[in-house]
Ligand code: MLT
């Protein structure tokens with residue numbers, strides 16, 4: 001299976017247009033080693049011909065252009081087969097609107113995410129005026145065949161993040177995807193947003209080959225300390241990386257070939273390649289995703 005990180009940043013991207021935190025500042029003035037990143041999205045394929053998107057970021061147009069395997073092979077064509085949504089967050093779904101030139105668009109989402117996109121953000125109504133959207137309801141715990149050699153199983157990711165749009169909350173508003181290459185049995189698990197690493201989430205990581213996991217914030221009060229927001233990382237549905245109960249200590253011992261942080265917020269010091277926080281992540285055997293990272297797993 002081929003996995004291409006199209007974008008590795010959280011909502012806002014890196015640098016973010018209205019931010020001059022130390023990281024965004026360094027990305028602009030080059031004073032520290034770092035690479036800018038677009039908002040998180042991943043493309044997956046078993047044959048390098050038919051590709052499936054995990055979330056559709058607002059940066060999707062540039063992301064498709066940056067990856068020749070996603071370019072059209074005919075006058076009106078796309079190797080993109082479907083979009084799998086983990087939730088209805090804007091940074092994971094606004095890209096759907098930018099695919100409006102498609103005749104048909106296949107979108108896999110839970111009933112909760114679909115509800116938010118229909119009656120909350122109304123994104124699907126808007127998109128539906130341009131393209132025919134084929135909704136494939138996602139049920140957790142069910143193995144779904146995507147292409148000849150590729151299948152997925154969604155699993156619930158518990159969250160009590162308060163939705164900005166009053167619908168689609170609760171059960172299955174956020175899911176993770178476990179994608180399996182049937183020929184090799186090798187698997188990718190994608191979890192760009194997780195408030196806790198519960199026993200049930202960890203159970204879905206068993207025997208997984210590669211994990212792309214929520215790396216939004218380094219510390220829980222990161223945005224509060226910078227004076228950017230009054231919310232903690234956990235309030236926003238994201239388990240911080242650092243600390244005894246953070247994701248780094250919990251993921252480090254797991255026997256997974258590649259463990260990679262994605263959905264990294266621009267305030268997170270791991271974006272700076274010379275930061276002690278970045279070194280700590282790498283010393284624990286984890287990696288930090290950047291746009292264009294391609295894996296054959
Ligand atoms: C989040 O996941 O909390 C976001 O990336 C924030 C946003 O999309 O604005």
Ligand code: MN
Nearest residue numbers: 010011089091
């Ligand atoms: Mn986000």
Ligand code: ZN
Nearest residue numbers: 019021024266
């Ligand atoms: Zn910033």
